[in-house]
Amino acid sequence: MLEYDDHLAVAVSGGKDSLTLINVLAKLESRFPKSHVTAISVDEGIDGYRDEALELARKSCRHLNIKQVIVSYRELFGVTTDEIARTNLGQTPCSYCGVFRRKAINKAAANIGATKIATAHNLDDEVQTVLLNMLHGDPMRIVRSGPVLRDPRGKFLPRIKPLCDILEKEIVLYAYLNGIEFQSVECPHGHEALRNDIRAFLNQLELKHPGSKFTLQRTAERLRNSLAETVPLLELHQCEKCGDPTPHELCEACVMLEAIAA
């Protein structure tokens, strides 16, 4: 995943996973003089939740001597997640928030001249997503996601997930043992309902049949390796509104922003 002279843009929300990741990467960076690590924090505009997390992220970055860049939805998109949650658009705010967060991080990473984007998805997140995609009837999305994403067209920065093989509970343990103070409050807008059920199911499965999560991860990896060649690469154009690469006339974020404005 890593090269000796990478400039990593690390998505740091202030939760246990991202603060563990930035701590580990800061340690690694100190051993490679040509590498850089910059934290990117996104302020989605979630009252009573995000401020605490941003403050924890700020404290951690200062302690590690890592530069932190904060980008906000208000500034980039003119709307916050709280405002989106109050509209009646038929979808959960999480689906908007996910698309906007990806775009915000991409933009910030490009601005600082990063070579890669690192996110703190853990093993639990990864296998939940595999099952979620299966239950959504979208197996090709399993092939297009995964721990390392490189765009052969060179339009998007490579994305890596260094914690993808670490169980969530081991990350919590690492954070406690290293005195990492993280936010433990859940987002007031909740999570996707189906993902919650999958999380509970996988935890139960792992308890009765230890190793199940790893097996699922390895299965997805083998699927990706054997199917990667068969998934056609969509041709990318520039979004007519924002100029970002997209296979359609408008990128997903601009379509959503139009729906919110309407």
Ligand SMILES: [Zn+2]
């Ligand atoms: Zn756009």
